[in-house]
Amino acid sequence: MAIITISRGSFSMGKSVAEKVAEKLNYGIISREVLLDASNHYNIPEIKLEKAIHDAPGILERYSHKKQEYISYIRSALVDKVVNDNIIYHGLAGHLLLKGISHVLKVRITANMESRISYVMKRDGISAHDAHALILENDNQRRKWTHSLYGQDPWDSSLYDLTIRIDKLSIDDAVNFICQTAKTDGFTTTEKSLQKIKDMALACHVKAALVHDFPDIGVTSEYGNVLIYLKPKDHVTSKLSKRLDEIRHRKGTIYNLEVHAGIPIPEDAV
């Protein structure tokens, strides 16, 4: 009983692995649906969301907070999808968006360069040189994206529980490893970890509801007690307090909502 995120280097067979794991464990599988959900729910064109989660922020975007806003929407949609457990997510940034939940198995699939090049050559009908350039460009974008938003390198193996390189190991080997790992005690859903992801879902909803106007806030939730953290110099404006009142009355699962200002935003805040 777990949530599995499969992150992959571009064109590294991650999708095939994910599908086979899902089949074997009888888990649900999601990827792009998350973007679609976010797009429908928050009324943002899917292409914009995809760009937000795929491309590294440009110079101007770094100041406009648009990217963070879209990612909040995507995160909210993703957490909603996985909160019911037994699911595999093989889209982008799953390991970062679901950080801190103990029953999330974070897997990274890579493949050797030659097979990635030949896959792209076959798929797109381009030369080996062009395929190589395309893969490098893609990897570079991912690296920049992760770095600019989370300050981390996607190729850093410490971000994952399992890193598998499809080369000497086949796709089936990888599937077996993942299935075995998912069944170990460490990834068992506990009452506590379930509560944690429910709280994360709640925090994500609140953040998504506020992020457009207040991009700098951090939100945490514990047993339905939501805390909103403001940056040190900020204070509760009438606009914010009005929005909070709306949220208090709208979301049935919020038990208590407080705003704390002037203290560092905790790391587990969304």
Add this chain to the structure above:
Amino acid sequence: MEQLTVEMIWVMIMIGIAIFLFIVEWVRVDVVAIIMMVTLPLLHLVSPKEAFVGLSSNAVVSIIAVIIIGAGLDRTGVINKLVTPVLRIAGNSPSRIIICISATVATISSFMQNIGAAALFLPAIQRISKKQNIPLSRLLMPVGFCAILGGTVTLVGSSPLILLNDLLVPFNLKPFNLFDVTPIGLALVASGIACFILLGRFILPQGDDHEAKEGNDTASGEHAHGTEEMGDYYELSTPEDFSHYRDPLYVEDLRRRYLVNVIAITEPPDFKIISPSPDTEVRSGIDIVVYGHKKDVNRMAESEGMAVKEAIERFKSNLDSLNSGTVEAVIAPRSWLAGKTLADINFQDRYRITPLSIYRQEETYRVKLDDIRFQVGDVISLYGSWKRLKELQQEGGLLFSLPSDTDYMRPGKAVWAGLWLVTALVMIMGFKIQLSVSLMTGALGMILTNVLTIDEAYQSVDWRTIFLLAGLIPLGIATEKTGTAAWIATTVLDIIGTVSPIVLLTVIGILSTLFTLVISNVGATVLLVPLVVNMAIAAHADPRMAALVVGLATSNSFILPTHQVNALYMGPGHYRTIDFMKAGLLVSIVFIAVMIAMISFVYGV
């Protein structure tokens, strides 16, 4: 008209910067004053000597002495002694209670710093509110306003008035005496009290009604306005298998998850712990007493599998109201707690007192209280034994009342304190000795007769006030010396044309009121006095009266909770800014009308 010089432009730029900094508060007001103190001589707008002349001015010395005298009165418990007879006179009628307490506070405030008087009385008012069952919101605002108005009763009542004579020196105008303002000040206090007695029901939030309404607000009524009903005590027990098959559960977890405060717990085999520390584990087969809302307690009992008992059983004797209880403590001005968090000072381990909630500007905080950085005026609800609370009270920095608030620190010195105050007053009135010298004599006398020690005297002096005053004085000098004040005054008069003295004074009063709301009262006084004196001279009105209007009207700070006293009372009274606007607007208008009327009546303008 005088030619606009480069120096004048510089002075106006500096004034602009000062006002800007006062409003945006990038740095504290006293730092703004020090910036002025240092920048003005660097720009050659004042001489180095003039830059620091403020530090040795009559105003600064007087205020130091006033603060020390106030601290002496505070220490002897004279103030506490006043409360009982005042209450006896007041009886049970809320109106009479408001009149009596307001009048007392105003009297004390006329010889003390307003904020000091306001802070001193807060615990007493809390006690009266509880005892007479009058909502705190109905008492605090009238009393707070009167503490400010009391500052206009004597020339040492408020910083602007203390400054006034110093600001008149460059114009060779006759200084004011200590009681020159008294008739006007008394009329202002009386009109302030009258506003609340006659129209209180329209301008004051009526605590009781709000509470009743809030009872129905189930979503999360705490954020709404009004005093919040905190909750009640419940005793629960955990089953024998409580800690099996689960992660350890701690006292702090219960607060974070269910907003329930554990105030007593048993430890096997049979220890009772009152106010357990947050990392105390909740074990199997034990009893706990919690303080919280019923719905929270029930939610906790249900999800954690605890049993709620019908009544307090095991801890009946410990939780007796004779031994322990809850208090609402207010972070005092200049408290050592301001800027700190409960975690910083290891509060719970140190005092064995349980913090229940923190209230600040319409928000009640109940989760992760440890992280909240205190501000002056925050209200923190505490549960503890009276003994522990008393110990906390003695550390200072928190204002609250305890049932046993009858013993004073040095009651025997009350006579000496009173005597020295009278001596200072006699020197001022009877012998016409300068204010600063007389007051300093009183302060010294208190130290020599051990009313307070010299170290206590030093500690009581608020450097912020001193530097705010001393730092802004050179700005006033520069405004006058460079001719900037005269230039602005004549320019303004050229634009508005000839006006009668009464109209001019009224306009000055309104202008001072507006200034004092956005920049500090001292800042407003220093900037406006040179200006209005020049204006009055140009318009053939009495320049002393113009200055007096500024000195008085800079106490007209009621519409926004920017005045220290209002900021202090905002939390405990659970007031919103709109409450201050409503009551403050009325009192401010009445203030200006009464002030102008009294000035024309007393001084025949």
